Amino acid sequence: MINNRKIFLRNSPPERSARMIESVFRCKWSLTVYQLLAEEINRPGEMVRSVEGLSTKVLNDCLKKNIEFGIIKRIEYNEVPPKVEYKVTPFGKRFIRILDQLRELQNEMNV
Template sequence: MNNKEKLFSRKLAPQNSARMVETIYGCKWSLTVYQLLANGVNRPGEMVRSVEGLSTKVLNQCLKKNVEFGILQKNVFNELPPRVEYEVTEFGEKFLAILDQLDTLQQEIDRLLS
Protein backbone atom coordinates (compact mmCIF):
# COMPACT_ATOMS: atom_id res chain seq x y z
CA MET A 1 0.00 0.00 0.00
CA ASN A 2 1.03 3.49 -0.79
CA ASN A 3 1.17 5.77 2.27
CA LYS A 4 1.01 8.99 0.25
CA GLU A 5 -1.42 11.61 1.45
CA LYS A 6 -4.67 11.83 -0.53
CA LEU A 7 -4.88 14.96 -2.68
CA PHE A 8 -8.63 14.96 -3.23
CA SER A 9 -11.65 14.18 -1.14
CA ARG A 10 -14.89 12.80 -2.49
CA LYS A 11 -16.96 15.44 -4.29
CA LEU A 12 -20.58 15.55 -3.12
CA ALA A 13 -23.58 17.00 -4.90
CA PRO A 14 -24.71 20.38 -3.54
CA GLN A 15 -27.65 19.41 -1.32
CA ASN A 16 -29.59 22.67 -1.10
CA SER A 17 -29.41 23.66 -4.75
CA ALA A 18 -30.17 20.11 -5.91
CA ARG A 19 -33.21 20.00 -3.61
CA MET A 20 -34.33 23.38 -4.90
CA VAL A 21 -34.12 22.31 -8.56
CA GLU A 22 -35.89 19.04 -7.78
CA THR A 23 -38.68 20.84 -5.89
CA ILE A 24 -39.20 23.43 -8.61
CA TYR A 25 -39.27 20.86 -11.40
CA GLY A 26 -41.47 18.67 -9.20
CA CYS A 27 -44.07 21.43 -9.04
CA LYS A 28 -45.70 21.33 -12.44
CA TRP A 29 -46.78 24.98 -12.15
CA SER A 30 -43.52 26.75 -11.22
CA LEU A 31 -42.25 27.03 -14.78
CA THR A 32 -45.66 28.37 -15.85
CA VAL A 33 -45.52 30.97 -13.04
CA TYR A 34 -42.10 32.12 -14.27
CA GLN A 35 -43.51 32.42 -17.78
CA LEU A 36 -46.44 34.50 -16.48
CA LEU A 37 -44.10 36.80 -14.54
CA ALA A 38 -41.89 37.26 -17.61
CA ASN A 39 -45.01 38.39 -19.48
CA GLY A 40 -46.04 40.92 -16.83
CA VAL A 41 -48.69 38.80 -15.09
CA ASN A 42 -47.74 39.25 -11.43
CA ARG A 43 -51.00 39.14 -9.45
CA PRO A 44 -52.29 35.75 -8.23
CA GLY A 45 -55.87 36.27 -9.39
CA GLU A 46 -54.70 37.20 -12.86
CA MET A 47 -52.41 34.16 -12.92
CA VAL A 48 -55.31 31.81 -12.11
CA ARG A 49 -57.48 33.44 -14.79
CA SER A 50 -54.66 33.21 -17.35
CA VAL A 51 -53.93 29.47 -17.09
CA GLU A 52 -56.46 26.70 -17.59
CA GLY A 53 -56.36 24.11 -14.81
CA LEU A 54 -54.49 26.27 -12.30
CA SER A 55 -56.35 26.60 -8.99
CA THR A 56 -55.85 29.27 -6.35
CA LYS A 57 -54.84 26.67 -3.74
CA VAL A 58 -52.15 25.08 -5.92
CA LEU A 59 -50.89 28.47 -7.08
CA ASN A 60 -50.55 29.68 -3.48
CA GLN A 61 -48.55 26.56 -2.55
CA CYS A 62 -46.29 27.08 -5.55
CA LEU A 63 -45.77 30.78 -4.85
CA LYS A 64 -45.08 30.09 -1.16
CA LYS A 65 -42.38 27.53 -2.01
CA ASN A 66 -40.75 29.94 -4.48
CA VAL A 67 -40.77 32.74 -1.88
CA GLU A 68 -39.23 30.38 0.73
CA PHE A 69 -36.40 29.54 -1.69
CA GLY A 70 -35.84 33.25 -2.38
CA ILE A 71 -36.68 32.92 -6.07
CA LEU A 72 -39.74 35.17 -5.84
CA GLN A 73 -40.59 38.14 -3.65
CA LYS A 74 -44.11 38.81 -2.42
CA ASN A 75 -45.11 42.47 -2.38
CA VAL A 76 -48.17 43.31 -0.27
CA PHE A 77 -49.67 46.75 -0.81
CA ASN A 78 -51.57 48.44 2.02
CA GLU A 79 -54.70 49.15 0.00
CA LEU A 80 -58.39 48.30 0.07
CA PRO A 81 -59.03 45.87 -1.41
CA PRO A 82 -55.64 44.31 -0.59
CA ARG A 83 -53.26 43.92 -3.51
CA VAL A 84 -50.48 41.33 -3.75
CA GLU A 85 -47.90 41.09 -6.52
CA TYR A 86 -44.94 38.78 -7.07
CA GLU A 87 -41.62 39.48 -8.71
CA VAL A 88 -38.45 37.55 -9.43
CA THR A 89 -35.61 38.38 -7.03
CA GLU A 90 -32.00 38.97 -8.02
CA PHE A 91 -31.23 35.45 -6.80
CA GLY A 92 -34.26 34.21 -8.75
CA GLU A 93 -32.82 35.68 -11.96
CA LYS A 94 -29.66 33.62 -11.42
CA PHE A 95 -31.72 30.51 -10.68
CA LEU A 96 -33.90 31.01 -13.78
CA ALA A 97 -30.76 31.36 -15.91
CA ILE A 98 -29.68 27.92 -14.64
CA LEU A 99 -33.10 26.50 -15.50
CA ASP A 100 -32.69 27.94 -19.00
CA GLN A 101 -29.33 26.19 -19.29
CA LEU A 102 -30.94 22.91 -18.18
CA ASP A 103 -33.60 23.39 -20.87
CA THR A 104 -30.90 23.98 -23.50
CA LEU A 105 -29.05 20.88 -22.32
CA GLN A 106 -32.27 18.84 -22.57
CA GLN A 107 -32.79 20.05 -26.15
CA GLU A 108 -29.25 18.91 -27.03
CA ILE A 109 -29.89 15.52 -25.43
CA ASP A 110 -33.16 15.19 -27.34
CA ARG A 111 -31.35 15.93 -30.62
CA LEU A 112 -28.66 13.36 -29.85
CA LEU A 113 -31.22 10.68 -29.03
CA SER A 114 -33.45 11.27 -32.02
Protein backbone atom coordinates (compact mmCIF):
# COMPACT_ATOMS: atom_id res chain seq x y z
CA MET A 1 0.00 0.00 0.00
CA ILE A 2 1.32 3.45 -0.95
CA ASN A 3 1.21 6.19 1.68
CA ASN A 4 0.15 9.43 -0.03
CA ARG A 5 0.31 11.54 3.13
CA LYS A 6 2.40 14.65 2.56
CA ILE A 7 5.08 15.39 5.14
CA PHE A 8 5.64 19.01 4.09
CA LEU A 9 3.03 21.30 2.63
CA ARG A 10 4.33 24.20 0.53
CA ASN A 11 1.67 26.61 1.81
CA SER A 12 2.00 25.72 5.49
CA PRO A 13 3.93 28.05 7.78
CA PRO A 14 7.59 27.07 7.99
CA GLU A 15 8.28 25.04 11.08
CA ARG A 16 11.99 24.61 10.48
CA SER A 17 14.67 27.13 9.63
CA ALA A 18 15.14 25.65 6.16
CA ARG A 19 11.46 26.25 5.40
CA MET A 20 11.79 29.84 6.64
CA ILE A 21 14.75 30.41 4.34
CA GLU A 22 12.84 28.88 1.44
CA SER A 23 9.91 31.18 2.09
CA VAL A 24 12.11 34.28 2.36
CA PHE A 25 13.95 33.45 -0.85
CA ARG A 26 10.65 32.82 -2.64
CA CYS A 27 10.01 36.54 -2.12
CA LYS A 28 12.44 38.12 -4.55
CA TRP A 29 12.37 41.43 -2.65
CA SER A 30 13.40 40.22 0.82
CA LEU A 31 17.12 40.52 0.15
CA THR A 32 16.56 43.99 -1.30
CA VAL A 33 14.65 45.00 1.84
CA TYR A 34 17.54 43.80 4.02
CA GLN A 35 19.94 45.83 1.91
CA LEU A 36 17.73 48.93 2.21
CA LEU A 37 17.56 48.54 5.98
CA ALA A 38 21.35 48.17 6.12
CA GLU A 39 21.56 51.50 4.24
CA GLU A 40 19.18 52.98 6.87
CA ILE A 41 16.36 53.35 4.36
CA ASN A 42 13.62 52.22 6.73
CA ARG A 43 10.42 54.03 5.77
CA PRO A 44 8.09 52.32 3.27
CA GLY A 45 7.69 55.28 0.91
CA GLU A 46 11.42 55.81 0.81
CA MET A 47 11.94 52.11 0.09
CA VAL A 48 9.54 52.16 -2.87
CA ARG A 49 11.16 55.31 -4.28
CA SER A 50 14.64 53.78 -3.91
CA VAL A 51 14.02 50.57 -5.88
CA GLU A 52 12.93 50.46 -9.48
CA GLY A 53 10.04 48.03 -10.00
CA LEU A 54 9.08 47.72 -6.33
CA SER A 55 5.41 48.49 -5.69
CA THR A 56 3.82 49.43 -2.38
CA LYS A 57 1.66 46.28 -2.36
CA VAL A 58 4.59 43.93 -2.98
CA LEU A 59 6.70 45.75 -0.39
CA ASN A 60 3.92 45.47 2.21
CA ASP A 61 3.56 41.73 1.54
CA CYS A 62 7.31 41.26 1.87
CA LEU A 63 7.51 43.31 5.07
CA LYS A 64 4.58 41.41 6.59
CA LYS A 65 6.21 38.04 5.90
CA ASN A 66 9.50 39.18 7.43
CA ILE A 67 7.71 40.54 10.50
CA GLU A 68 5.94 37.19 10.97
CA PHE A 69 9.32 35.42 10.96
CA GLY A 70 10.73 37.92 13.46
CA ILE A 71 13.42 39.14 11.06
CA ILE A 72 12.25 42.74 11.11
CA LYS A 73 9.94 44.77 13.33
CA ARG A 74 7.52 47.57 12.59
CA ILE A 75 7.77 50.75 14.65
CA GLU A 76 4.74 53.05 14.62
CA TYR A 77 5.07 56.63 15.83
CA ASN A 78 2.07 58.45 17.25
CA GLU A 79 2.25 61.40 14.86
CA VAL A 80 0.12 63.14 12.30
CA PRO A 81 0.65 62.24 9.51
CA PRO A 82 1.36 58.65 10.63
CA LYS A 83 5.01 57.61 10.61
CA VAL A 84 6.15 53.99 10.31
CA GLU A 85 9.68 52.62 10.23
CA TYR A 86 11.13 49.13 10.01
CA LYS A 87 14.19 47.83 11.85
CA VAL A 88 16.07 44.55 11.84
CA THR A 89 15.53 42.54 15.04
CA PRO A 90 18.41 40.89 16.93
CA PHE A 91 17.27 37.56 15.43
CA GLY A 92 17.17 39.24 12.01
CA LYS A 93 20.79 40.39 12.38
CA ARG A 94 21.86 36.81 13.08
CA PHE A 95 19.75 35.57 10.15
CA ILE A 96 21.22 38.13 7.74
CA ARG A 97 24.76 37.19 8.85
CA ILE A 98 23.96 33.62 7.83
CA LEU A 99 22.72 34.84 4.43
CA ASP A 100 25.99 36.76 4.05
CA GLN A 101 27.89 33.55 4.76
CA LEU A 102 25.84 31.77 2.09
CA ARG A 103 26.77 34.51 -0.39
CA GLU A 104 30.46 34.08 0.52
CA LEU A 105 30.13 30.33 0.00
CA GLN A 106 28.55 30.94 -3.41
CA ASN A 107 31.41 33.28 -4.32
CA GLU A 108 33.93 30.57 -3.36
CA MET A 109 32.11 28.08 -5.59
CA ASN A 110 32.33 30.46 -8.55
CA VAL A 111 36.12 30.86 -8.30
